[in-house]
Amino acid sequence: MDKRHFLGSAALAGLWPVAGVSAAEPARGGPGLLTVSGMVGKTNRGPVDPALDQLMVKHGVKFDRAYVLDAEALGRLPAVGIKATLEYDARLHALAGPLLASVLEVAGVTGDVILGLRAVDGYVVPLRLADARSWRMIVATEMDGKPLALGGLGPQWAIYEADTLAAFKDKPLKERFALCPWGLYSIEVSRA
Numbered sequence: 001m002d003k004r005h006f007l008g009s010a011a012l013a014g015l016w017p018v019a020g021v022s023a024a025e026p027a028r029g030g031p032g033l034l035t036v037s038g039m040v041g042k043t044n045r046g047p048v049d050p051a052l053d054q055l056m057v058k059h060g061v062k063f064d065r066a067y068v069l070d071a072e073a074l075g076r077l078p079a080v081g082i083k084a085t086l087e088y089d090a091r092l093h094a095l096a097g098p099l100l101a102s103v104l105e106v107a108g109v110t111g112d113v114i115l116g117l118r119a120v121d122g123y124v125v126p127l128r129l130a131d132a133r134s135w136r137m138i139v140a141t142e143m144d145g146k147p148l149a150l151g152g153l154g155p156q157w158a159i160y161e162a163d164t165l166a167a168f169k170d171k172p173l174k175e176r177f178a179l180c181p182w183g184l185y186s187i188e189v190s191r192a
Contacts, residue, residue, distance in 0.1 A: 030070040033155050034103070034139070037063035038116075038189035041108020044068055059122050061186055067107035071141070074156070077102050080138050082161040087173045092163075095140040100132045100158055103139050109189050116188035117158050119181035120150070125158070127179055128192060135160040135167070139184065153182040 032045070035056075043065040048056050056062075077098035085092050104115075115132065117125040131137075140157040141148060148154025162168040162176040169176075 029072055032068035032070055033074065034069045034185060034187065035061075035066050036069070036104065036107040036109065036187045036189065037061070037066035039109065039111075039113055039191065040065070040067050040189060041110065042067050042106070055120065056186065059118060059186075061118065061188065063188075069103065069106070071155075073106070074098060074103070074139065074141055077106065079141075080136065082136075082138060082140075082159070084159065084162050085173065087177055090173060093143050094145070095138065095157070095159055096142050097138045097140040097156070100137040100139050101129065104129065104187070104189070107189075112192040114190050114192050116186075116190070117181050117184055118186040118188065120183035120185050123181050125179050125181050132158075135165055137180075148182075150183070156184040157182040158184045 035045075045066050045068050047064045048062055050057055053061075074097070079096045080099055081094060081096045083092055083094050100115075109129070111129075113129050115125075115127045115129055117127060137158055137160045140159050141155065143153065143157075148157055157180065159177065159180040159182075160168070162171075162180075
């Protein structure tokens with residue numbers, strides 16, 4: 001084998017593991033838990049697969065490229081703790097997870113955009129990124145020190161501290177969290 005052929009083959013082999021993944025982003029180690037699509041500046045996955053992305057297909061989610069975070073990626077972001085009296089049991093709970101704005105920053109989302117926060121049950125909340133920032137909305141991954149479970153309120157829950165925010169604190173408890181989808185799995189980013 002000549003030296004030029006060997007070096008060319010070695011260079012191509014070095015690119016193989018990251019095909020379709022942004023060069024700056026390592027491949028995910030665990031299953032994708034949160035997919036950010038639309039106006040993203042970074043990507044690490046290709047289009048919706050009609051055979052394998054059944055929930056997205058059922059909910060009409062479409063994209064050519066997206067940024068997916070697994071539990072490890074979400075865990076690397078600085079966690080923020082909040083306390084909120086929840087409508088489900090009228091008790092104060094401690095929730096923790098990264099700021100929603102920080103999650104979007106990792107995916108390269110910038111500017112004045114609209115977010116479509118989508119839950120596993122199909123519930124979609126349109127929300128301006130500016131509002132999510134001003135309310136310090138988090139992507140909660142745990143409640144009362146325990147991971148949020150799929151089948152419960154998790155694995156992620158977009159939520160704010162409704163007890164202290166002027167826009168929500170005086171509303172009846174059942175009306176405070178309409179903009180907070182639990183079971184969050186997809187965020188579609190579009191122009192405002």
